């Protein structure tokens with residue numbers, strides 16, 4: 001039996017991992033055995049750790065690049081690892097700069113089409129930053145194309161972080177989405193809170209007898225076959241395809257804490273402000289002074305949040321931004337500890 005695959009896409013910090021947590025919890029509640037493929041731009045698996053800690057899921061990680069382009073060759077190996085675990089459903093969380101249509105196309109290739117079935121492609125949108133990103137990132141033509149494809153190829157588009165914007169902004173966002181995708185279901189929400197049951201409709205534990213597909217509770221979207229990936233008449237599945245990079249100016253740098261060193265919150269937040277014109281996303285596990293608990297720090301757009309963490313390893317920060325000069329960044333980082 002083919003394993004259904006749910007693809008989660010959306011720009012950096014839009015709420016993919018937050019949604020995946022809900023999907024995993026619902027999967028376990030239904031007795032499903034999920035497989036997870038987590039792709040991260042940085043060398044550290046911040047999100048993979050969060051998922052493992054909060055749900056106990058075994059996460060297959062593909063770090064330090066993008067599975068739709070620079071790490072493309074490794075997609076197959078990761079899927080094979082997951083399939084061997086005989087999951088009932090596979091979730092693929094892409095990096096924020098990945099083109100999900102490339103992944104959906106791979107699933108339609110003859111080899112994978114007998115093992116996997118593309119179930120749904122979900123794209124999350126960061127309502128607070130989407131319109132700003134559209135102008136800020138316009139110089140990176142590949143990324144502009146990728147962001148359009150994230151919208152165009154989705155069955156379901158979740159406009160997340162709507163707690164941070166006015167209804168007028170949401171209306172503008174809806175118009176911008178409709179320009180790229182007239183058909184997808186659009187949901188407006190905060191903290192990726194949607195009814196996740198419909199996304200799992202028809203997926204049953206392999207030990208159970210197959211049930212008739214449940215009627216969706218709210219999601220009415222088209223099946224993935226109708227997405228751009230499925231409209232493969234123009235590009236036959238077995239035709240050789242160029243896998244152009246999905247971005248050109250975005251880079252990730254991992255910044256380690258020197259042995260035994262700590263950083264006050266205010267110093268790190270000032271560091272984010274200093275790099276505001278380049279910084280898109282930062283996340284990591286940070287050691288504060290005074291023996292305080294390790295903090296999971298998350299920075300997206302211009303907003304920083306902190307939470308207690310039980311991360312047992314050495315503290316670090318993953319810094320993702322545009323046109324970063326790595327040496328200059330490392331130098332400024334070191335200066336924080338002098």
Ligand SMILES: Nc1nc2c(ncn2[C@@H]2O[C@H](COP(=O)(O)OP(=O)(O)OP(=O)(O)O)[C@@H](O)[C@H]2O)c(=O)[nH]1
Pocket residue numbers: 010011012013014015016017018019047094095096160161162163164189190191192281283298300305
């Ligand atoms: N205010 C607010 N914060 C949110 C919302 N959804 C998620 N967040 C926070 O935004 C940050 C990023 O959320 P994630 O779910 O990690 O986003 P992501 O798309 O997985 O991020 P990357 O994969 O790292 O690009 C976290 O600190 C979340 O708690 C929301 O609707 N409103």
